[in-house]
Amino acid sequence: VRRSNERCFREVIGKLTTSLLYVNKDAFFDGNKIFLEDVNGCTICLSCGAASENTDPMVIIEVNKNGKTVTDKVDSERFWNVCRMLKLMSKHNIQQPDSLITEDGFLNLRGVNLAHKDFQGEDLSDIDASDADFRETNLSNVNLVGANLCCANLHAVNLMGSNMTKANLTHADLTCANMSGVNLTAAILFGSDLTDTKLNGAKLDKIALTLAKSLTGADLTGSQHTPTPLPDYNDRTLFPHPIF
Numbered sequence: 001v002r003r004s005n006e007r008c009f010r011e012v013i014g015k016l017t018t019s020l021l022y023v024n025k026d027a028f029f030d031g032n033k034i035f036l037e038d039v040n041g042c043t044i045c046l047s048c049g050a051a052s053e054n055t056d057p058m059v060i061i062e063v064n065k066n067g068k069t070v071t072d073k074v075d076s077e078r079f080w081n082v083c084r085m086l087k088l089m090s091k092h093n094i095q096q097p098d099s100l101i102t103e104d105g106f107l108n109l110r111g112v113n114l115a116h117k118d119f120q121g122e123d124l125s126d127i128d129a130s131d132a133d134f135r136e137t138n139l140s141n142v143n144l145v146g147a148n149l150c151c152a153n154l155h156a157v158n159l160m161g162s163n164m165t166k167a168n169l170t171h172a173d174l175t176c177a178n179m180s181g182v183n184l185t186a187a188i189l190f191g192s193d194l195t196d197t198k199l200n201g202a203k204l205d206k207i208a209l210t211l212a213k214s215l216t217g218a219d220l221t222g223s224q225h226t227p228t229p230l231p232d233y234n235d236r237t238l239f240p241h242p243i244f
Contacts, residue, residue, distance in 0.1 A: 011039055017086045025080055029057065041065055048076055078105045084123070092117050102128045106148065171213075186228075194218045 015036040023032050028047050036044040042065040051057040056087065058073040078101065085100045085107045095111060102108045106121040109129040118138040125143045130150040140160040150170040159179045164187050171191040178198045186206040196217040 008040055010046070012036065013086065015039060015124055016083070017090050020083055022088055025083075028080070029076070045090050046079075049073070075105075081105055081126075088122070088124075092119065104128075 006205075016034070019034045019036065023034060028034065031048070034046040036046070042063050042102075045060075045062040047060050049058050049060050052153070057076045058077040059076050061072045061074065063070045069088055081101050088094060088107070089096060092114075093165050094109070094114065096108060096112060098110070099108055102110070106126050106128040107124075109127050109132050111131040111135045112129070114129070114137055114237065115133050115135040116137060119142055120138050121141045123143045124139075124147060124217070125145040126147065127144075128148045129152055130148050131152065132149070133153045134157050135153055138158045139156075139162055140158045142159070142162045144164045147164065147167045149172050150168050152169075152172045154174045154177055156170055156176045157174075157178070159177055159182050161181045162179075163183045165183055165185045167184070167187045167190045169187055169189050171206040173193050174197050175193050175195045177194075179202055181197050181201045182199070183203045184205075184207055185203055189207055189209065190211045191213050192227045193213045195214045198219045200219050200223060202220075202223045204220075204223050206226060206228045208228055209225065210227075
């Protein structure tokens with residue numbers, strides 16, 4: 001289903017979102033099927049095929065209408081990332097008029113307004129939330145492993161206890177954020193603003209704090225910091241300029 005066919009797209013997305021209330025990733029990958037009934041007169045069956053020795057499992061899509069069946073396959077991880085995105089959008093009332101996942105398969109939260117929301121305990125690993133607005137959002141105990149938060153506005157967010165291993169915080173605004181107990185192992189802090197940020201008890205291994213834009217007033221009490229050798233940042237394409 002393409003977004004160019006908006007009515008059919010919305011119908012499929014609505015029915016799939018409802019179906020995801022009753023099936024999780026483990027159940028689906030273990031053989032549970034998802035059925036979408038009466039989509040433009042069709043019945044759609046989604047199932048996960050078994051992985052072979054050399055390939056990852058694929059999601060099998062069967063579309064049946066008037067006794068005729070058309071079958072196709074899509075990458076299972078890419079499919080489940082679409083499902084993760086749909087569940088997030090439904091649960092937290094997120095508006096995303098663009099594609100649900102990026103060209104690299106990450107959950108697409110680029111530039112989205114997520115201010116004042118409560119994501120406590122959510123799995124936001126491998127999201128692309130570059131340029132997103134998280135002001136005063138609750139991100140405590142959230143899985144943000146591998147998240148792209150480049151140029152994101154994270155002013156006054158609550159990140160207590162979150163796992164931000166390998167997160168990209170290039171040019172992010174983290175002023176006045178509560179990052180107590182955060183795991184920032186191997187995170188990228190190039191140009192990030194950590195003014196008045198609480199980092200007490202944070203794990204700061206394998207990061208270059210000296211590349212942050214500012215640490216003025218930051219509380220590093222009890223933090224664990226094992227510095228990493230400074231990389232070569234001559235290639236600025238990896239580190240876009242801030243937009244705020």
